[in-house]
Amino acid sequence: MKVVVNLKAYPCNPVEVATAAREVSDESGVAIAVAPQAAHLQRVADTGVETWAQHVSAVEHGSHTGSTLAEAAADAGATGTLLNHSERRLKLADIDAALDAAERADLETCVCANDPDQIGAVAALGPDAVAVEPPELIGTGTPVSKADPDIVTDAVAAAESVDDSVPVYCGAGISTGEDLTAAQDLGAEGVLLASGVAKADDPKAALEDLVAPL
Numbered sequence: 001m002k003v004v005v006n007l008k009a010y011p012c013n014p015v016e017v018a019t020a021a022r023e024v025s026d027e028s029g030v031a032i033a034v035a036p037q038a039a040h041l042q043r044v045a046d047t048g049v050e051t052w053a054q055h056v057s058a059v060e061h062g063s064h065t066g067s068t069l070a071e072a073a074a075d076a077g078a079t080g081t082l083l084n085h086s087e088r089r090l091k092l093a094d095i096d097a098a099l100d101a102a103e104r105a106d107l108e109t110c111v112c113a114n115d116p117d118q119i120g121a122v123a124a125l126g127p128d129a130v131a132v133e134p135p136e137l138i139g140t141g142t143p144v145s146k147a148d149p150d151i152v153t154d155a156v157a158a159a160e161s162v163d164d165s166v167p168v169y170c171g172a173g174i175s176t177g178e179d180l181t182a183a184q185d186l187g188a189e190g191v192l193l194a195s196g197v198a199k200a201d202d203p204k205a206a207l208e209d210l211v212a213p214l
């Protein structure tokens with residue numbers, strides 16, 4: 001199982017979370033990536049943790065003020081990026097162009113989607129992974145793997161029917177090892193989570209609890 005910790009714009013200490021994630025990943029052997037704010041990519045990457053951008057823009061070098069250039073994210077130490085997060089939605093054509101940008105910069109990609117139908121659509125664009133995250137469960141602490149298990153199994157089936165080499169992750173409300181193994185049992189090969197770690201008093205303990213059953 002892959003774990004991607006999305007720090008969103010939460011007021012946490014990105015270096016503290018990144019250091020905890022690197023330590024827990026080293027100790028457990030579980031792949032854990034941290035996706036901080038773009039301005040924190042370098043500091044997070046310097047901890048040695050696998051570092052992802054939360055988004056990259058569908059642009060090339062040029063006159064694109066305010067963009068997050070894939071090459072700049074990679075220069076700062078990112079090796080992957082989320083795309084089309086529920087809080088950073090893109091049109092299909094822009095997802096496609098952002099995937100091209102990520103590929104140019106050699107970034108691994110995980111394209112998010114709200115439901116299984118959208119998973120099928122984005123799996124067709126050839127990302128490295130897709131992630132189903134029902135928006136109504138994001139940030140609630142109610143895990144998708146328990147509250148809405150069908151959405152995970154249907155997403156796995158939808159991706160498989162398009163391209164069976166694309167792994168499906170899931171996210172929303174995941175915070176414990178039990179949530180993570182429930183996701184795994186439904187066919188997910190990874191999880192995305194945010195508040196369970198970014199808002200935890202002790203992010204390291206939260207991550208240890210998450211990977212304990214693996």
Ligand SMILES: O=C(CO)COP(=O)(O)O
Nearest residue numbers: 138139172173193194195
């Ligand atoms: O949006 C998410 C991860 O990208 C999920 O957020 P929560 O873990 O806070 O529900």
